[in-house]
Amino acid sequence: MRTPWTGSPTGVTGGIGAAVTNCQNMMGATLPGGKTFWLKYALLGYQGAVTGSRFFLGDATLQGTTYDAPRYGPTIRVVLAVSGGASSISKMFKFDDPGIKFMNNPIICTTATEYYAAFGGYLE
């Protein structure tokens, strides 16, 4: 049975540091035990000039703000690139059914220091 993710918040914002080792939980909470999360979309935005930035979405077993370079490990699920040139940008990434699977902690890492990111999906 699929139910909408009801963790809080479902969006994360702001300066998380200029290191991919400093990550945030994109859903704001750990997955309930025994549940799988299917990510259906990521709405990403930058304010100001954006020459090109990448977001790394991963499935980490540890809950926290610092991870050991998850982009190099098997935890990475998808890399999303955003480029806005001289102006701000907001961009929607949609994932067809069933979505991208996460079984631990869905995390986001980026080289940007300030961004906007909202996510949505289902628990099953």
Added chain:
Amino acid sequence: MSRGYTKYPVCGSPTALVVQPTLSSTWAVNLLGVTITPGRVLFLKRVWLSSTGAAAHDIIIRDGPTTLASAATGITITGFPAATNALNTGYTRFMAHVPAGSYAEVEIPDPGLKFTNWCIASMAATAAEGINGIGGAGYEV
């Protein structure tokens, strides 16, 4: 596939256009024109924005720590960015960029984007020319 939950449309008035030329970094509008029903959460499915001005705008959509007191279409917020205002920290949901003199629509795939208390919109920076129209729609669970 069984979804196991019931969707209730948000059918307050208005659920659509809120004309707010004074939208700014310290003044937000209630995107739906109604409060979220106590005991339920809102899943936002669509936002539309129009600006006939000559400048592009960055619109910030956010939730809040407490229930909105009324369905008033305007609310004062302390400011932007998040570092200066606890209301913003952890409650900003996304940014929508609206090019100058254009219409922009953000369609959010199922299940939508969750809001617990508010669904308000403000501008990243106060500008002489504001957003001419803004609205949203979604459902409650």
